[in-house]
Amino acid sequence: MKNIFTYFALGFGLFVGNVLFTSCEDKLDEPAENQVTSSEIDYSQSQNMIQPILGLYSKTYAIGWEVLPCLNVRGDDVNHGGEGDQQAFADIDNYIYDNNFWMINSAWEAQYRNIITSYATKDQLEAYKEAGADASKADQYMAESDVIKAWYLLSLVRNFNKILIPKASDPSLMLNQSLVSQTDGYQYIVDEMERVEDQLPAVRPGERTDIPGGVTRYTALAIEMLANLELNNWDAAAKNAGDIIGSNKFELMSDYYQLFKTPGKLCKENIFELQYSDFGTGSGDNKSHLWAFYGPQGWTPKITGAGSGWGFWEPSEKYIKFMLDRGEKTRLQTTVLFTNRGIADLETDSKYATLPSWISNTTPSGDVINDYARALFASGKHYLPSDQLISGRTEYGSNKNFTMIRYAEVLLSYAEAVVNGGAIQNGMSAVDAVNIVRTRAGLSKLTSVTLDDVLNEKFAELACEQGQRFWDLLRYKKYNELSYDGRTFTVDKEFLPYPLKQIDSLPVLAKEVAAETAATQKSAQ
């Protein structure tokens, strides 16, 4: 009896085992849950082609708060606020660079990350295109990716001199790349923009309906213009600016103060801006930038409970005095938030013992800027009045956009190119262009302009924004302007150092640094 059972059990076991284990083994090939591998995407669904490019905008707008300040603080228009806290940030402002400082590395990686993402986006768009999606639409989105890439490259070339230019979405390909000279870097940007301009919509970003505020042909032209200026290609720069001006798509917003506030979002002056929003609601979803970095500490807002800032972005006294000397009100009042301590400090200079009566620590919107130890002044262009916050939101500057390129810069760059010998476009003279900007600022028209007039106008108009002043001074080697308030600028301080982390991971950078060190030691001997 038992033997029969034994054989039966064994036989049954083997049979069941065989059947079950075979099916069990098949389970090993099941795909992973809740993970979309890119190869699973159905590219024939061409209505989804917009998604990769929207993703790229999302990443572009989500740029870390530390990136722009550490790249743009070096000009004579703006100072770091206070010593001690983020000392290495203060050091950058004083032209002392530490390649181990986290912000520099973060700025490097953030920009390259988005460049790589722009290629990954293009790979996706290409796949949609191959699967039969609207080819011109695909080309347009790819061109948009290239414009965003060019914006980052421009910043990298300006700050780091010789850089790596990725050509595909795999960052490990960079391990064998060589560095590109600054001239070649700018030229690459120019060539890229020329290549893609015709594929982009010839509208103002705010006019776009598919991607409101997305980049357009004019954004590409503006970036090309900036690169051409750096290359001293005056004709080309004037031509780029002329194309933008001649489109008649853009105009300056009449209220300079509100340009940097809620009413300025996607206005007719903006050529490229990073968009943030509270979506009109007092809580819930929001897309925000850390504006607090730029704001004043411990203010008394008109609307109680509105959060204050950290006080890291201080318009320089040099700038304020420059503006007072010019008799400016609109642009000075918009750019600078005064504290009483700051006003008193200005007044210690006998030349400014009596300041215009409008200078006050209460902003035109009624927020009171109290004294705080870290700085004497705070940035007005990064300030959103507390009464423009959507009720329920308290974070400093919440719902405010960040403008990267605006039409005023195009007009003034046009003037700069023309006074340098660039060909006149659309019959507009350099002084005409400058006067459009001056008129909006409530200033009288000039009859003629020199290069210095144009640079001064740019200083007055664009101070504290995207470091434009610093690049202007470098372009014309006006290094003495950068030696102010106890700082000393020397030509070897033009560029930020490669971040230590990058030197460690990219042999080509290590080689470059070693060569530079050797060269410096040789010249010292």
Add this chain to the structure above:
Amino acid sequence: MRKLISLFFLLFVFGIWVQAQSTMVGGVILDESGEPIIGATVLSKESHKGTITDFDGKYQLSIEPTGTLVVSYMGFITKEVAVKNQTTINITLQEDSKSLDEVVVIGYGSMKTKDLTSSITTVKSDEILKNPNANVMQSLQGKVAGMQIISSGAPGASPTVRIRGIGSYPGSGNTNPLYVVDGVFYDTIDFLNPNDIASTSVLKDASASAIYGVRAANGVVLIETKSGHKNEKAKIEYNGYYGVQVAQNVLKMANSQQYTNYMLQSGSAANIQSVEDAMLRFGRSRVDASIPAPNTNWYDEILRTAETQNHAISISGGTDKAAYALGGSYFSQDGILDMENDFERINLRAKLDFDANEWLKVGGNVIISNIKAHGANNSAFQVAYFAPPIMPVMDPTNTEATPTAYSSAETIGFRDGKNPMVYMDNTNNLSETKKNLVTFYAKFNLIPEKLTFKTTFSDNFTSVNSRNVNKAYYLSPNAQRKDDSVTKNFSKYENKTWDNVLTYKDQFGDHSLTAMLGTSFQDNSYSGLWAEGLNFPIDSQQTWYISQAEDVPSQSVGDDGLHQYAMSYFGRVNYSYKNRYMLYGTVRRDGTSKYQEKWGIFPTIGLGWVISEENFFDVPQIDFLKIRASYGKLGNNSVAASSGSNTTTVETVALNDQLYSGTTTSSTYSELEWEEIYETNIGITAQAFDSRLSADMDYYKRKTDNAVIYVNNPLIGGSVRKNAGTIENSGFEVALSWQDKIGDFNYGVSGNIATLKNEVTSLYGQQYLDGGSAEFRQRTILGESLLAFYGWKTDGVYQNAQEIADDPIAVANQLEPGDYRFKDVNNDGVLDSEDRVVLGSFMPDFTYGLNFNVAYKQWELSVSTYGQSGNKILNRKRGEIIWTNDGNIDADLASNLWHGEGTSNKYVSAAGLSKSWNQKMSDYFVESGDFFRIQNIQLAYNVHAANWPVMRISLTAEKPFTFTNYNGFNPEVADGIDNQTYPIASTYTLGLNIKF
């Protein structure tokens, strides 16, 4: 189990039933706790005739009145008692501390200790129960050579467990050992009450754990829960304790005086202003009018004395066909952070084994565990560290503050509030974990005593419901939380296992053989759903539901799932000849759906030679001596699954104040193969001096090939995992124990020490791989240990202007007296990245434990200790100054800052602290993590009184003293980066054990 096996053993081997002869002598054989011993052998020394004890431990034997009784029982020391005309002789046997006949579970079977060829350490239940801990692994700290336990202070938290170093890159997956509870696999065992555990075995080497194949790479811990025994009368036991926990080694922070000095010397206008503001707002100290009046010790404010208790009751027994064990337990532990922070666990268990008939045995095992815990808000620890002492806890003048008028550092010029109290008051993290482990088996005796087939199915179900509530508060503009939020997360895990094992056992002549074949199928799934709600019109605990929220942000809702399968085939052969030569071999073929590569084969072989059994062996002091060697291969599937290709994620973007969604596609991805582990183990097991001394010594070398390592992406930051290296761990492990008695005085000393050398032997062509963060670099360099701290070496502090002027490096970097001088390692006159060196490893060079116990009559005292040496800790809290500089600093730093020539050569000046030059990753941040701790002191009294149940009353001090020089809270930091750790508490308990 042990008793049962020995009972059968005795029946077979001796099989002697002796008829009464001259004098009848009778009595009871008891163990030390007064329990009757069933099946003990009672022999006449003279006639060699004897009997065995019955189910009540009773015996009767006829023997000459002048004879001598020899009483023996497996696991106990054999005792001789002269009859001397007595007719009733009750004998108490003493347990043998290290018995070679002890049976050890080895996975899908069991073996005797003396037959082992690999390295297995078993810790007994009573040793575990001395430590009042929630988690049994915590109680093993210092008890198992080569197993490093890194404590965690949070209530109920599981410690980090490392067996023989790290073979896998930290962070690339789960590095916990595999826990096998009654045959079922677990990643953690926080759900078990230590009282439910009968034995814990740590399988240390690859040969021992290879039977678990891919799951065994981090070592295996086998846990058997308590069972009943056949033919045993019901045994009822209560075991419990009550105690308090007190934070130990609380870090001393700078007081107001030190902090004010530091702020004033920092040279920062903002800092100086803050001190002024504090004096204006909170008044001046009466003792010293130059400092603000408050002198807040924030750690005093956030810590408390907390309770812990444990109560377990169990009943077990059996009839001639069945054995049963039932139990229930309650454990609770409050956290020492003064908020709703606790851990409560209620467990029920039942185990039944039943002989249905002569060829079929069935059984089942059910464990139900319910955990309810309130998690700490760890931000409170972090903020308390940085909170300025010149600020009081409360600030009645802060009238805008809600709901409580706490002070805010922002009111005295800081960037934010820096008051830890709001984090404790306005956070409530509840989690409820329910775990059901159900196992059923059927065992067929196909050929009696020889061939068995066992099929086991187990279903392990876990659900975790968590509810995290963050309530709105306002202290000042930058210290506020605008919205109340409730986040709920429902997760469900289900692991099903089906094992089939065929075992053949035979003995012929001098040969004995056990062979086993088996299969195992596993089906693991997870699903989770979560959402967040904002703002609740009616604020009470009953309305903390998403549907009561005013707003549910679309970005905060999500769900996820996972389904993985594994299929395995395995076999084992276990052969010994004359109990002298042993051969052990297993092979396992594992398949998993987790990786792109599905299948792997993992074999092992082990050899043992008992020299003391050889005829030529002639050392009378040595009772037993065995040399063993083994080699095995394991796989590691704890590494998180890789996608194997680019993946696409959804992103949202604001365009013209509308929310749009798009996608981004990764540009880097991981494609992984198995990590493979090869381990060689050579060891000696010995007993000497009448088994009073026992020793286990092992040397191992464990190599991980295809190690999965995070490789930094060039250019863009972030990293991907690649099979990019070979890691080797090697070390010696020695465990010695001496147990003896002098009259009524029993004593024992045991100690263990384990060395560890962790070395990266290949990086597949590269010289090094970077890890850690950009500011606090850790580098994995060929020939060094994994993720070593990497940076500059300080060489004192520049004391005066002359020293600056004399050093070109100082001149070039515009340094000042009070700044660090770093070693120019390559002497090129420039301090740069080439001057960095390895600053140390977070892994200890050696760990050790020493244990003492003495017993006199009914008293017992035991002391255990643990220590480690050679590891480094990155004092990341000191490093936080890189990002924010206005926080408090520790007292050692504050009182030893450089403030003029000759004042300090160890620390920089107050102003220097915030300079990036001095903030370089250096040995200033990397400190020694050596420590020595008294783990446990227990004093116990055993009550043996007539008509009373057996009782044991004990007083325990758990972790009362730690000795360390580390400038942080706690020298136990798993990854060596001390950022935010829950302090370790000392626990003092009163315990009671009653057996009916």
